[in-house]
Amino acid sequence: MVTTKGKRKFVFGLKQDRLADGDKMNSQLVKQVVAEGGKGAAIAACMQCGTCSGGCTNVDSMDLTPRSLVLMVQRGDWEKVIKSNTLWLCSSCYICTTRCPRGVRPSDVMEAVKAIAIRQGIENDATRFHKVFVEVVQKRGILFEPELIHKYAGLEGVLKQAPLGIQLALRGKISPFPETVKNPLKFSQAIEKAKSCPQPQQPQPQSQPDTPTIPVVASTPAQKNSTSQLVSSSRN
Amino acid sequence: MAMAARNVALAQKQNLDLLASCSGCYNKSARALKALQEDKEEFERISAILSEMGLDVSAYNIRVRNVVDVLANELWDTLTSRIRKPLKGVKVACYYGCLLTRPVDITGWDSPVFPISMDNLCRLCGAEVVDFRGKTKCCGGPILISQEEIALQLTKQILDEAKEKGADCIVLACPLCDTNLELRQADIEKKYNTNYNLPIVYITEIVGLALGLSPRKLGMDKHIVSTKPLLAKIR
Ligand code: SF4
Ligand code: SF4
Numbered sequence: 001m002v003t004t005k006g007k008r009k010f011v012f013g014l015k016q017d018r019l020a021d022g023d024k025m026n027s028q029l030v031k032q033v034v035a036e037g038g039k040g041a042a043i044a045a046c047m048q049c050g051t052c053s054g055g056c057t058n059v060d061s062m063d064l065t066p067r068s069l070v071l072m073v074q075r076g077d078w079e080k081v082i083k084s085n086t087l088w089l090c091s092s093c094y095i096c097t098t099r100c101p102r103g104v105r106p107s108d109v110m111e112a113v114k115a116i117a118i119r120q121g122i123e124n125d126a127t128r129f130h131k132v133f134v135e136v137v138q139k140r141g142i143l144f145e146p147e148l149i150h151k152y153a154g155l156e157g158v159l160k161q162a163p164l165g166i167q168l169a170l171r172g173k174i175s176p177f178p179e180t181v182k183n184p185l186k187f188s189q190a191i192e193k194a195k196s197c198p199q200p201q202q203p204q205p206q207s208q209p210d211t212p213t214i215p216v217v218a219s220t221p222a223q224k225n226s227t228s229q230l231v232s233s234s235r236n
Numbered sequence: 237m238a239m240a241a242r243n244v245a246l247a248q249k250q251n252l253d254l255l256a257s258c259s260g261c262y263n264k265s266a267r268a269l270k271a272l273q274e275d276k277e278e279f280e281r282i283s284a285i286l287s288e289m290g291l292d293v294s295a296y297n298i299r300v301r302n303v304v305d306v307l308a309n310e311l312w313d314t315l316t317s318r319i320r321k322p323l324k325g326v327k328v329a330c331y332y333g334c335l336l337t338r339p340v341d342i343t344g345w346d347s348p349v350f351p352i353s354m355d356n357l358c359r360l361c362g363a364e365v366v367d368f369r370g371k372t373k374c375c376g377g378p379i380l381i382s383q384e385e386i387a388l389q390l391t392k393q394i395l396d397e398a399k400e401k402g403a404d405c406i407v408l409a410c411p412l413c414d415t416n417l418e419l420r421q422a423d424i425e426k427k428y429n430t431n432y433n434l435p436i437v438y439i440t441e442i443v444g445l446a447l448g449l450s451p452r453k454l455g456m457d458k459h460i461v462s463t464k465p466l467l468a469k470i471r
Pocket of ligand 1: 045046047048049050051052053066067070099100101102103104105106
């Protein structure tokens, strides 16, 4: 890294937005992501090669590529992560995870970050649909499609999908009557309880990614952790 | 994870492998099983929820499998000797989608980049398999509701390629992919002013036809996109 007149330049023509800079790492968000289901993800091992973005199904429509998302998580830049549309465009196709040469598992990072965002109360069409989906499933232990559409898109949505629904019902592909699992009450109670389990703490929206002082020390355990994960997942 | 684990636990109770007919269910169940087997912390967390539901299982030794895996790896020899009606002259495009083969540490029975087990099955049935680059592309199923436009675009690319390669049908192994490719086909046709009329069939239907089962018994008449052109080629 060369500094000239306060303006930063990087060797090999590397742009700043690609720089995986140990000084800038902030382990807090990484820890949260790991706690939220990103256990297998070796986030600190990301070398910003961009293979994940290159193969991503929906990268054209994303404002933050999967590669940048991993970088922002490394830096703890929660603001940028939560503002991007990337989370809601990812179709969980796992191409990134399959191709990543470092075992980072960007799709796991994506899912974990999504979970954190939902816990923080972010709302959009995608989260609303997932919420409704879970509600419907929780009630009976099994999905009932017409109810799902009704809850998500209202009567209007039902009417819009009605021709297709009728065609399907006539062919015996969906039932107009709901089914249940054997003990729906026990099922839904257990899920309710699972939802209220103690959860990892919330990230601070006003995180400061550009404080290069303490985090280096603070991130040591996380990095150690990730290195061992790198070894274990390097067969991918 | 607990919801997927519930099914795994129900199967384990009967000491049977879990066979999933949907890639998504297969993937999630396999993921849950892996966590239950290999991650002690997860095991305790999930087990607590499961016993709340009245399910107590102490160890997991079953496997989660899917239809293509079983057909190709267990029933291959049985099928070989029972093909009655080879599907001569039928061109099929095999579509695997995402969750059947990815990520490889969870699935791991065929290549995540260029899987061939379904192709081989179709060849065994006597069909001609077209070289289909889109076989592992994403159809956009999970974002169909929230990002409809993008999902339809993705589906269109798959339909376009299959049509271009001259396939008589797309063979797949996932009901959600089928939702996108078959049920939304009319929407795509309308939106992009094209015409596909491309039958989308499940792998078992193709195998069933080759075994000589009647199309009616296989439910070939229950498709939204008519399978008649395909059936006409077989007779
Ligand atoms: S492919 Fe892996 S190492 Fe490369 S940028 Fe993406 S996450 Fe980082
Ligand atoms: S899982 Fe998401 S981020 Fe990864 S390649 Fe697929 S769409 Fe892109």
